[in-house]
Amino acid sequence: MRKFVLFVGGLVALLVLLANLGPMVLLAVSGWLLYVVFKKFVKSDSTAAKVGWVIIGLIVLSIVFSNIYAVIGVAAAYALYWIYQNWNKDDSDPVVDVMDSDDPFTNFERQWAEINN
Incomplete structure (x- = not known):
């Protein structure tokens, strides 16, 4: 039953992932573009260039x-x-x-399992 639930959940997650693959790629590209715009903004010297990079940055941010x-x-x-x-x-x-006995042979499996975990 557990594997069936995991299989159905995996199938649903795969379908959701495939449906959102395009927006995920566009989000990654626009995030990269926003980084490039920020780097260009920091490197620019004139006020007009900075204003231009801010406008481009706002467009990419949208x-x-x-x-x-x-x-x-x-x-x-x-x-x-x-x-x-x-x-x-x-x-x-x-x-x-789990045996509540002090006999070492009856509790060996429990102790072995505790050691391995």
């Missing part, structure tokens, strides 16, 4: 904010990574019975 839904795609990518990491994880405890 593109960044219009693609903010790409964060959903990033969350879907993280969900896929989490599902991949937890696919073969075993939730069961290796020792089911």
Whole structure:
């Protein structure tokens, strides 16, 4: 049952990721452009150039904010990574019975499991 739920969750996350792939690429490109505009703004000497870079930066920033839904795609990518990491994880405890005896042979499995964890 656990693997079925992980499979369905992975399938949904994959579909969401594929649906948001375009906005994710555009968000990354516009973030890079915003960085380039900032670097050009810092290097410019004249006031007119700085005003021009601020206007271009605001235009690029509006593109960044219009693609903010790409964060959903990033969350879907993280969900896929989490599902991949937890696919073969075993939730069961290796020792089911815990004996309250002082006999070392009856508690050996429990102690061995505690050492390994």
